[in-house]
Amino acid sequence: xKPPFDPKTIKPGEFSYLTKRNLxxxxxxxxxxxxxxxxRGEEESHFVLQCPHCGKxxxxxxxxxxxxxxxxxxxxxxxITLPKLxxxxxxxxxxxx
Ligand SMILES: [Zn+2]
Numbered sequence: 532x533k534p535p536f537d538p539k540t541i542k543p544g545e546f547s548y549l550t551k552r553n554l555x556x557x558x559x560x561x562x563x564x565x566x567x568x569x570x571r572g573e574e575e576s577h578f579v580l581q582c583p584h585c586g587k588x589x590x591x592x593x594x595x596x597x598x599x600x601x602x603x604x605x606x607x608x609x610x611i612t613l614p615k616l617x618x619x620x621x622x623x624x625x626x627x628x
Contacts, residue, residue: 554613561583566579566580577590578593589604
């Protein structure tokens with residue numbers, strides 16, 4: 532999957548987070564991936580992903596409120612659980628401060 536941005540065009544401080552993670556299917560096998568990002572000052576996160584269950588690519592936006600964070604695949608309707616995105620984002624931010 533191609534990243535949604537050219538990393539060179541991103542300005543420092545533009546994003547609250549921007550991350551790429553592997554996704555696992557219900558058996559725990561890594562089959563899909565997701566780019567997830569949120570611009571500073573926006574409530575919604577945006578994503579492009581490849582569903583680990585059906586392999587279809589899709590994009591959209593979502594407000595992530597409650598852990599564990601989940602996105603429903605628009606093709607197979609199965610729930611995709613996001614790996615620890617926020618924890619990682621927090622850790623990275625903490626490291627840079
Ligand atoms: Zn799917």
